[in-house]
Amino acid sequence: DAKTTQPTSMDCAEGRAANLPCNHSTISGNEYVYWYRQIHSQGPQYIIHGLKNNETNEMASLIITEDRKSSTLILPHATLRDTAVYYCIVRVDDFGNEKLTFGTGTRLTIIP
Amino acid sequence: NAGVMQNPRHLVRRRGQEARLRCSPMKGHSHVYWYRQLPEEGLKFMVYLQKENIIDESGMPKERFSAEFPKEGPSILRIQQVVRGDSAAYFCASSPPGRRETQYFGPGTRLLVL
Numbered sequence: 001d002a003k004t005t006q007p008t009s010m011d012c013a014e015g016r017a018a019n020l021p022c023n024h025s026t027i028s029g030n031e032y033v034y035w036y037r038q039i040h041s042q043g044p045q046y047i048i049h050g051l052k053n054n055e056t057n058e059m060a061s062l063i064i065t066e067d068r069k070s071s072t073l074i075l076p077h078a079t080l081r082d083t084a085v086y087y088c089i090v091r092v093d094d095f096g097n098e099k100l101t102f103g104t105g106t107r108l109t110i111i112p
Numbered sequence: 113n114a115g116v117m118q119n120p121r122h123l124v125r126r127r128g129q130e131a132r133l134r135c136s137p138m139k140g141h142s143h144v145y146w147y148r149q150l151p152e153e154g155l156k157f158m159v160y161l162q163k164e165n166i167i168d169e170s171g172m173p174k175e176r177f178s179a180e181f182p183k184e185g186p187s188i189l190r191i192q193q194v195v196r197g198d199s200a201a202y203f204c205a206s207s208p209p210g211r212r213e214t215q216y217f218g219p220g221t222r223l224l225v226l
Contacts (some may be wrong), residue, residue, distance in 0.1 A: 043217030100215060
């Protein structure tokens with residue numbers, strides 16, 4: 001699976017959009033980009049995933065660059081409950097390759 | 113629809129004892145994954161199971177650790193002869209058949225070895 005690079009930490013004001021970048025310059029054509037987050041002392045929570053098209057759901061939007069070497073997770077109106085560690089994971093969606101490889105992620109702090 | 117359930121939530125063991133961690137996947141989910149998170153570290157994959165089968169155990173320590181997912185009942189992660197280094201949070205996740213890409217995590221079991 002391709003390696004990802006994320007900033008160690010970020011702050012965002014409550015009510016503003018939080019934009020979390022992820023670099024995955026060695027991504028291959030059949031690898032998906034996944035985002036999970038882990039709120040303190042809880043299990044990770046799936047947010048969104050995509051292959052090459054931008055994706056949106058009730059939690060967030062995922063913007064993937066045309067060359068697929070980077071992506072941005074957007075939380076449109078951040079709340080204090082969005083304070084968490086956010087993990088960008090790249091993975092081939094193939095039988096026998098189901099494991100998620102978590103890096104160090106980005107610690108996002110929402111400021112009141 | 114209840115989420116992934118893990119019990120116990122907290123477990124204290126003395127060195128040399130056995131620890132049994134249980135995971136009940138979401139209803140209809142037939143795939144179970146176990147991950148371990150050591151203090152101040154990221155989550156590490158341990159094992160992936162389907163009903164009665166171990167599919168990928170590449171992250172399991174070679175000794176003392178075992179996992180099962182029987183036809184009936186929860187998945188069990190068993191740690192024999194625990195040592196202090198086994199102290200960690202153990203998370204279970206499940207996914208439905210045909211949608212393996214999304215894993216739903218439980219609240220975890222915090223194991224403390226004294």
